[in-house]
Amino acid sequence: MFEVISNEVLAENLHKMVLSAPRVARARKPGQFVMVRLDRGEERIPLTISDADPAAGTITLFIQAIGASTRKIVATKAGGSIRDLAGPLGKETRITNWGRVACVGGGVGTAVLFPLVKALAEAGNRITTIIGGRSSSLIILADELTPLSDTLIVTTEDGTLGIKGFVTSPLGDLLADPERVPQAVFAVGPVPMMKAVAEMTRKQRIETIVSLNPIMIDGTGMCGGCRVRIGSETRFACVDGPEFDAHLVDFDLLSDRLSIYRKEETAAHPLAECRIAGGIT
Amino acid sequence: MSNTLSVKERMSIERVAMPELPADLRSRNFEEVNLGLSHGQAVQEARRCLQCKNRGCVAGCPVGVSIPEFIDALASEELPRSAQILRRDNALPAVCGRVCPQETQCEALCVRGIKGEPVAIGYLERYVADWAMSHPELLQGDQAPAATGKSVVVVGSGPAGLTAAGELARLGHAVTIFEALHDTGGVLRYGIPEFRLPKDIIDREVALLTEQGVVIECNVIVGKTVTIAELRSDFDAIFIANGAGLPVMLNIPGENLKGVYAANEFLTRVNLMDAGRRDDSSTPIIKRREMAVIGGGNTAMDCVRTARRLGAERAMILYRRSEAEMPARVEEIKHAREEGVEFVMLTAPAAILGTADGWVSALRCLKMELGSPDESGRRRPQAIEGSEFELPAGVVIDAIGTGANPLLTSTAHDLFLNKSGNILIGSEEESNIPGVFAGGDIVRGGSTVILAMGDGKRAAAAIDKYLKRK
Ligand SMILES: Cc1cc2nc3c(=O)[nH]c(=O)nc-3n(C[C@H](O)[C@H](O)[C@H](O)COP(=O)(O)OP(=O)(O)OC[C@H]3O[C@@H](n4cnc5c(N)ncnc54)[C@H](O)[C@@H]3O)c2cc1C
Numbered sequence: 001m002f003e004v005i006s007n008e009v010l011a012e013n014l015h016k017m018v019l020s021a022p023r024v025a026r027a028r029k030p031g032q033f034v035m036v037r038l039d040r041g042e043e044r045i046p047l048t049i050s051d052a053d054p055a056a057g058t059i060t061l062f063i064q065a066i067g068a069s070t071r072k073i074v075a076t077k078a079g080g081s082i083r084d085l086a087g088p089l090g091k092e093t094r095i096t097n098w099g100r101v102a103c104v105g106g107g108v109g110t111a112v113l114f115p116l117v118k119a120l121a122e123a124g125n126r127i128t129t130i131i132g133g134r135s136s137s138l139i140i141l142a143d144e145l146t147p148l149s150d151t152l153i154v155t156t157e158d159g160t161l162g163i164k165g166f167v168t169s170p171l172g173d174l175l176a177d178p179e180r181v182p183q184a185v186f187a188v189g190p191v192p193m194m195k196a197v198a199e200m201t202r203k204q205r206i207e208t209i210v211s212l213n214p215i216m217i218d219g220t221g222m223c224g225g226c227r228v229r230i231g232s233e234t235r236f237a238c239v240d241g242p243e244f245d246a247h248l249v250d251f252d253l254l255s256d257r258l259s260i261y262r263k264e265e266t267a268a269h270p271l272a273e274c275r276i277a278g279g280i281t
Numbered sequence: 282m283s284n285t286l287s288v289k290e291r292m293s294i295e296r297v298a299m300p301e302l303p304a305d306l307r308s309r310n311f312e313e314v315n316l317g318l319s320h321g322q323a324v325q326e327a328r329r330c331l332q333c334k335n336r337g338c339v340a341g342c343p344v345g346v347s348i349p350e351f352i353d354a355l356a357s358e359e360l361p362r363s364a365q366i367l368r369r370d371n372a373l374p375a376v377c378g379r380v381c382p383q384e385t386q387c388e389a390l391c392v393r394g395i396k397g398e399p400v401a402i403g404y405l406e407r408y409v410a411d412w413a414m415s416h417p418e419l420l421q422g423d424q425a426p427a428a429t430g431k432s433v434v435v436v437g438s439g440p441a442g443l444t445a446a447g448e449l450a451r452l453g454h455a456v457t458i459f460e461a462l463h464d465t466g467g468v469l470r471y472g473i474p475e476f477r478l479p480k481d482i483i484d485r486e487v488a489l490l491t492e493q494g495v496v497i498e499c500n501v502i503v504g505k506t507v508t509i510a511e512l513r514s515d516f517d518a519i520f521i522a523n524g525a526g527l528p529v530m531l532n533i534p535g536e537n538l539k540g541v542y543a544a545n546e547f548l549t550r551v552n553l554m555d556a557g558r559r560d561d562s563s564t565p566i567i568k569r570r571e572m573a574v575i576g577g578g579n580t581a582m583d584c585v586r587t588a589r590r591l592g593a594e595r596a597m598i599l600y601r602r603s604e605a606e607m608p609a610r611v612e613e614i615k616h617a618r619e620e621g622v623e624f625v626m627l628t629a630p631a632a633i634l635g636t637a638d639g640w641v642s643a644l645r646c647l648k649m650e651l652g653s654p655d656e657s658g659r660r661r662p663q664a665i666e667g668s669e670f671e672l673p674a675g676v677v678i679d680a681i682g683t684g685a686n687p688l689l690t691s692t693a694h695d696l697f698l699n700k701s702g703n704i705l706i707g708s709e710e711e712s713n714i715p716g717v718f719a720g721g722d723i724v725r726g727g728s729t730v731i732l733a734m735g736d737g738k739r740a741a742a743a744i745d746k747y748l749k750r751k
């Protein structure tokens with residue numbers, strides 16, 4: 001049992017949850033995730049460890065409730081508990097001092113991005129962070145990211161905050177400016193966003209790293225369900241990733257495989273359907 | 282009383298038939314197929330045993346169960362004694378009686394098999410073990426051992442880990458098991474389906490261990506949550522039994538189409554996560570009219586029989602050799618056939634074909650013929666030119682095998698491995714690192730439950746010796 005220490009609503013369907021998991025808190029590195037299973041009969045859900053406090057023995061998760069399982073998880077109040085939590089899983093982010101780095105986050109991808117920005121800043125990188133969402137209420141972690149970034153740019157599709165449009169337009173400006181062009185780009189968000197970023201940086205051969213979110217079961221390399229295509233190879237995202245060289249990722253296959261259970265999930269939980277559009281898929 | 286029968290009388294008894302659920306009924310549910318012998322049937326079968334002096338059967342059992350002795354006690358209807366003999370040699374008899382490939386082990390060397398049918402040793406083992414489970418009050422409990430003050434950590438709760446933990450606890454050591462998944466049992470739980478091995482058998486075995494004081498912690502992934510280096514400083518000895526859980530991919534075009542599963546994922550969804558098996562499970566699974574399984578071992582049989590139970594009208598086995606070469610247990614093949622599974626033999630998949638929107642639609646296959654024997658002595662399958670054909674399938678399951686999962690070993694750089702990634706051990710199950718022992722599938726590659734248990738038992742003895750020396 002893993003105790004829920006706190007559970008805050010940050011935005012619609014977006015929760016910040018602090019859990020007691022001392023061993024995970026001690027072992028975790030930026031870029032890693034945990035598998036969470038609320039109770040008997042429930043799914044195993046991969047969630048990024050956004051932050052950890054080894055001394056307090058706690059980890060922080062940002063959870064977007066997009067389907068039945070994530071909704072049940074975020075419904076657990078402080079003082080309650082999660083039955084199973086295993087990790088840290090996946091490879092840690094390769095952090096070096098590139099110099100100038102652009103970090104791009106879309107939707108809940110910003111939560112996955114947050115620990116990377118923190119580690120990159122600690123390694124001395126100068127960071128332009130670009131975060132986006134459909135509307136101002138869906139912009140998360142802006143306050144936390146500001147002190148870590150040289151510049152923080154916000155975009156919203158409806159123009160309610162920052163630049164109106166997608167994260168890709170300020171990134172385009174950056175790439176076009178020889179003074180500001182980054183040596184590396186990190187992008188986490190919906191698959192179409194990561195794909196667009198990869199296409200933008202390909203021509204200039206800027207090292208670009210994305211964090212992939214395929215469906216996972218065990219998270220330990222045992223089932224093969226999370227397989228992704230990287231270059232000409234099939235890789236297991238849970239052990240070989242979740243971060244990969246964006247220029248080698250087959251994004252179409254990833255989004256296709258993410259849709260495998262869409263019919264089943266929406267049949268079981270009709271409510272989920274309208275949320276998928278805003279989800280991390 | 283059993284001694285009063287003459288050899289002639291014993292020889293005249295026919296081998297018992299295992300009562301089973303009717304095939305049409307069971308191929309639509311997950312209930313155990315073999316119902317177990319009645320008391321009368323078990324005693325009668327036990328009396329077929331000739332109590333041989335040279336005990337061929339015992340030589341055939343990888344852990345040398347005292348077969349004639351436990352059978353003799355059963356024939357005399359002394360069940361507590363029979364159970365005690367069995368338990369002394371075999372930590373998980375209720376499991377082995379159900380899943381051992383008896384026809385190539387104990388029963389293969391039973392003299393009664395020379396002319397006629399061998400004694401049904403597996404059925405009898407299961408009978409006695411099940412009896413013992415439901416009559417704990419009639420069995421003499423082990424005396425609580427004096428604590429030695431030494432601590433051992435066991436990595437993995439499959440048959441190797443569970444066996445080692447039980448033996449070590451009996452010797453008075455403080456034992457902790459770390460298991461990566463959220464539940465115990467390893468392949469016994471996530472691999473072998475309920476219709477062959479009911480989950481409550483594993484639950485009861487695990488409960489016995491906790492009663493003996495073994496501490497079991499799930500959700501601890503050694504190599505990730507804790508490292509081998511940390512375990513070496515926290516415990517006096519380590520037994521690594523993390524199995525061979527790495528799917529071997531087919532490496533043919535189309536293997537990433539929607540509806541293609543590795544056997545481990547398919548079985549884990551159904552067995553561990555209850556997909557398609559319980560209405561209240563949140564884990565989904567794809568079901569289609571035509572489901573094809575590639576492979577010929579126990580895993581393939583388990584997948585195809587599960588596919589049938591999920592509702593497949595055509596549940597098919599594709600195997601590149603002929604039925605005689607299939608490594609699966611004979612009983613599994615027989616049961617599968619009775620349940621309506623189709624066997625497409627001498628056939629190899631060349632590609633998986635898909636629809637425009639990325640779902641599996643068919644397998645492109647090649648017909649094979651058997652050529653000259655290879656190094657394993659089995660005749661090598663060769664493709665027949667121009668024999669290509671398409672087999673419609675909406676789900677394809679890859680059950681060609683598993684390898685050593687590098688998650689743990691890749692974080693323990695000083696551990697010696699062979700080129701397949703299996704841990705190398707010496708004669709005493711000890712790895713190159715003193716105090717670190719290993720056994721089961723991580724050492725052998727995919728093998729059997731009984732061999733994994735045998736390793737657990739030998740490792741426990743070796744660890745005990747090591748701790749006394751230390
Ligand atoms: C390594 C990794 C890290 C992640 N980190 C976070 C995180 O920090 N915060 C967060 O909110 N989410 C994160 N996710 C995504 C999260 O795991 C999914 O949102 C969750 O599994 C959906 O489960 P559900 O039952 O609530 O929704 P479902 O009802 O299962 O799904 C709703 C829809 O999402 C699709 N879907 C199923 N599984 C996934 C998946 N793994 N990713 C995306 N879509 C999926 C379904 O096909 C369906 O269409 C991460 C995923 C991965 C692989």
Ligand SMILES: Cc1cc2nc3c(=O)[nH]c(=O)nc-3n(C[C@H](O)[C@H](O)[C@H](O)COP(=O)(O)OP(=O)(O)OC[C@H]3O[C@@H](n4cnc5c(N)ncnc54)[C@H](O)[C@@H]3O)c2cc1C
Binds near residue numbers: 459689722
């Ligand atoms: C589908 C299937 C059917 C089979 N049918 C039969 C049969 O009928 N008869 C037969 O004799 N054999 C059968 N086998 C083979 C048999 O099940 C295995 O040989 C046996 O289970 C091996 O036991 P083990 O203890 O070595 O490993 P496993 O049973 O694989 O157990 C290993 C355990 O370690 C855990 N683990 C892995 N990594 C870590 C880590 N880093 N930290 C902590 N824990 C970890 C795993 O989650 C697992 O619980 C079958 C195998 C399969 C897959």
Ligand code: SF4
Binds near residue numbers: 345377378
């Ligand atoms: S453990 Fe297996 S091989 Fe040994 S006697 Fe029992 S059924 Fe036969």
Ligand code: SF4
Binds near residue numbers: 331332337349400
């Ligand atoms: S070989 Fe067969 S008949 Fe002889 S003791 Fe063993 S089980 Fe009995």
Ligand code: FES
Binds near residue numbers: 222227
């Ligand atoms: S989630 Fe099972 S192998 Fe990655």
